[in-house]
Amino acid sequence: MTTPYQQPGAPFGTYTSPIPVRRAHLGDALASEWTKIRSVRATVWTLGVMVLLMLGVGLGVAAIVSNANVDTEGEPALGMGFFGVLLGSICVMTLGVLTIASEYGTGMIRTTLTACPSRGRVLAAKAIVFFLLVFTLTTAIAAFVAVVQTGMVEAPDATGAQWLRATVGIGLFVALLGLLALAVGSLIRHSAGAITIMIGLMLFPLVAAMFMMSESLQDLQQALLEYSIPSQLIAIYSESGVSESAPAGWEPVWIMLGVTAVALGAAFAVLNTRDV
């Protein structure tokens, strides 16, 4: 005991930090989350594989169609980007889950929330950084692939609206899908569990619809086909949906926006009240 013990009521020795106190805000949380997302391998792996899939599959499909002289039946070449985007979106979902669930896995979440007790700010910063990163990258790669595909394949020219949907629309849809994964990751707090749920969400409706052959289930089968994630992606590329009643054009993006907003709202509410 080198320091004298102070009896209660004795004047407090107080320490004042020389570090200037400046109020932290969302911008600081964004800087923090940007440091986090750029400093882990998971980001490089998932987004790197996504880029490779979009380029490889997208350009591969274009090369096959071009060599085989397949008739695109009046559709512009943009729709060929679908296959690469569908596979790439699995990578995005994985990164979305890991962005928050890995903090629970490592215990980092306790350090994060001790540093920033405003849990809404933490979740918002994660969501914004992740969304902007994925949106920018997906839109850029989708645009590049679309330009190359259009150059390779003989098909009718796409309209300006189609170009916008095949680039910005796809970027928005994939980034929102990733945000949905982030919300699920926040709710589940377990990487493997949340990734499995997201992949199930993507594949289950189509697989289930295949087995719904009875009359009574026809409406449900129709809905599952129309609203499954792959069908929604196809719908963004084309003028009409997979069927008459299915969402088409920008509608899948708005639907995904609604679903993601609800999931993020739930994630926020739960994060705010739960013990960490």
Added chain:
Amino acid sequence: MIELEGLTKRFGTKVAVDHLSFQVRPGVVTGFLGPNGAGKSTTMRMMLDLDNPTSGRVRIDGKHYRDLEEPLKYIGALLEAKAMHGGRSAYNNLLCLAQSNRIPERRVAEVLDTVGLTSVARKKSKGFSLGMAQRLGIASALLGDPEILMFDEPVNGLDPEGIHWIRNLMKALAAEGRTIFVSSHLMSEMALTADHLIVIGQGRLLADTSMADFIQRNSRSFVRLRSPQQERLRDLLHEHGYQAVESGNGTLEIDGATTESLGELAARHQLVLHELSAQRASLEEAFMQMTAGAVEYHAHGTDVHPGTDSGPRWGDQAPRWGTTSQGK
């Protein structure tokens, strides 16, 4: 200054923390002691607003933790050594924390230097030994140069040099006027670092006292005697009103006597002594005695603590005794 008021946490029917009220004062090292599962970590998590109390509250300089704008500049906490992303470098793990609280980036290099991790700053923290991870956790606590520091079991996994370092660090930080709150289940460690002691068992407050008082009150002093003529020695002691307790191996323990008086007594009666020594019961023993009292089903064989008849007993009701009420 941290104030806890009736802090309670229930997990289902189990009460982890039971109406805990105490204050952590600035300028001293306050030790937070309790056996495993006593509720120390749960209490610390509630202090940092990670767990929600079932009832009661914690105030830090009068505020709720969530109302602190840049908490790292008020409180630095080390909860678990490995509460970092292993795939990220030590530097980046600290950088993202600094950024969220607007702490200048140069502090990252400064605290890494303080804890001696500069040479591995760019290495992934996954590959760190427990001792290095502990140092990284301490660096994160020091990042905002805060006035309050909380360490949960900081010496875990540290080598003797590291333990020595953290002890001196805590004392130096307290001497600067900071509030230091450190948990441990090792009484011996606390005796070396803490000025004030808060002991809990089964989530209840058992003691809130100064370390000096605790030592005074709890370390029983006695004289140990060993003689080949034990029977005669016993009779002699009895005649002179000493209570001798046999403690195995043919040794006798006598409370309330001095080595001088017993040595002279033996000499007068020409008894051969093989041992005559002054002893103090360890604080560890006192701590175990205290916390064992909070565990109802603890097996108590012989009373190894005869000196506390008039002192406080630690039963289920766990009386709160401290410097203000019963201190000297």
